[in-house]
Amino acid sequence: GESVGLHLPTLSVQEGDNSIINCAYSNSASDYFIWYKQESGKGPQFIIDIRSNMDKRQGQRVTVLLNKTVKHLSLQIAATQPGDSAVYFCAENIGLGSGGSYIPTFGRGTSLIVHP
Amino acid sequence: DTAVSQTPKYLVTQMGNDKSIKCEQNLGHDTMYWYKQDSKKFLKIMFSYNNKELIINETVPNRFSPKSPDKAHLNLHINSLELGDSAVYFCASSQDRAGQGQYQPQHFGDGTRLSIL
Numbered sequence: 001g002e003s004v005g006l007h008l009p010t011l012s013v014q015e016g017d018n019s020i021i022n023c024a025y026s027n028s029a030s031d032y033f034i035w036y037k038q039e040s041g042k043g044p045q046f047i048i049d050i051r052s053n054m055d056k057r058q059g060q061r062v063t064v065l066l067n068k069t070v071k072h073l074s075l076q077i078a079a080t081q082p083g084d085s086a087v088y089f090c091a092e093n094i095g096l097g098s099g100g101s102y103i104p105t106f107g108r109g110t111s112l113i114v115h116p
Numbered sequence: 117d118t119a120v121s122q123t124p125k126y127l128v129t130q131m132g133n134d135k136s137i138k139c140e141q142n143l144g145h146d147t148m149y150w151y152k153q154d155s156k157k158f159l160k161i162m163f164s165y166n167n168k169e170l171i172i173n174e175t176v177p178n179r180f181s182p183k184s185p186d187k188a189h190l191n192l193h194i195n196s197l198e199l200g201d202s203a204v205y206f207c208a209s210s211q212d213r214a215g216q217g218q219y220q221p222q223h224f225g226d227g228t229r230l231s232i233l
Contacts (some may be wrong), residue, residue, distance in 0.1 A: 033202045042160065043120070043224030051219070087157055093219070098128050101219055103172055104212055106159040 012113045019077040021110045025092035026071060030092035033066060034104055035075045038087045045074070047088075077112075087115045119143050122225040124205045129197060130233050136193045137228045139207030147171075148190035149222060150182060150210040159206070165190050166212070186200045 164172035
C-alpha cells in the first residue's frame, strides 16, 4: 500500500506569496526524500532531495524540511510565480534496488495554483 | 536534445489489441523504468531495468512485457488491452547510486497517453 501521502490535494496562492506543500510518510527506513514537479502534459521533473540524516536543505527558491519525529516532509517555495503552477509529488526512497538503483515510491501529489 | 523520449505521445486503440510504447534515453544512464499514472495522478512503478536486466517487477499483469534491447532503450509491449489500462505511461532513467555521494534522480519522458475504447 501507499506509504507516502499528502495533506492537501490543491493549494491556491497569490503570485509573490510563499507556498508550503506538505507530505506525510510512514516508512522510517527511507534513506532519501524527494520532491518532483509535474507540469501539464509533461513528465515529473526533479526539484530537490534530502537525505534522511538531514532536517533542512535549501535550493534555488525552494527549501525542504524533514521532521523524522512526526514523519513529515514539506516543500517551501519562496516568492511563488505563475510558472510554479504544477502538481508537486513527494517521494521516498526505501532501501536499495537490485543493481544499485534508486526506486522511489511516490505520493499522490498536490496541485499548486498560482494566481497572478 | 530530448534526454528521455518516448513514442507515441498519444495512443488510442480498441480493447483486445496489442500495442507497444518505445523509450530511449541519451543520458548514458544504467537504469530505466516504466511508471503508470492514473486519472488521479497517482504514479506507480511497474518495471525497472538495470543494464538490460529486470530488477523490479511490481504487481503488473503479465500482459505487460518490457523489453530492453540495450541499456539506452526500454520498450513496453501490452497484449490484449483492457479498459483499465487507460492511463499515462512514463518512461524514466537514472544513474546508478554505486559510488555516488548523492541522490541520483529519475529523469522522465513526457509520457504516452493510452486510451482504450
